[in-house]
Amino acid sequence: MNTWKIREIKPEDNAAVRALIRSVLVEMGVPKVGTAYEDKALDDMTAEYEAENKAYFIVEENSRIIGGAGIAPLTGCEDEICELQKMYFLPEARGRGIGMEMIQTCLNYGQEQGFKKCYIETLPYMENARRLYSKNGFTTIEKPLGNTGHYNCTVYMIKDL
Template identity: 55%
Template structure:
């Protein structure tokens, strides 16, 4: 698949069920635990509401009406400083290897910087190696311990980037 027909845009309420399904499918594909990951997040089925304030945004990848991935930015809860979190960045296999991860990261980080965040934090799983490589490629650095309170205790890879 080429990425010529793929659009990165802000989520709408019509996308809620599709992006929830995408995220759950990808987590299952990678054998991620359902507990302590985005899989069980209450917000997963109501993403437009979860990202509906001015300090947050969620973008989806759309290909001819089908949602094939997404990622968002929101304030990092229970953390001092002006730090946001890159959240729920998951792509279906058909969206991988097309350069869309870098495009999505740039879009999210541009929003974060424009909004005035100073740093961006993320959590992932150790066996999501392609994602970790992508994060490092755009300037994220590893941390020794988690920050804030994401509720994702099963995610034990923590990274941060200066904006």
């Protein structure tokens, strides 16, 4: 039985989610510009994801947030493509199948919203993340889609829903 659960973000989760995302980005050596690190959305993730066709899910274990991921329309391609966003997990959450379940939760939500494809951007050296996306049916494409503003993320992947 899982000791963790996935649920939608609440306002009281904002500070913990911001700290988690930034700590994982620092751990991974991600540039602080041109990546999620500098996104204004981190200041109030609940407000960022409260629109009808957006959601941010967190993983909670023992009353502590250990991961999260969002799904939202891809800026510039809103009608058909959603984007898997800000998916990060603390070290203790990794390798336990949580990422697989989180991706499925997000993809199911995207499909329910009527999106036809899901897009993600990542970094070349985030090999475990890329492997996880590939296992979930994402394939690498040559050029970025939409306008995420994450110019330092140079690996682009997409999946049909």
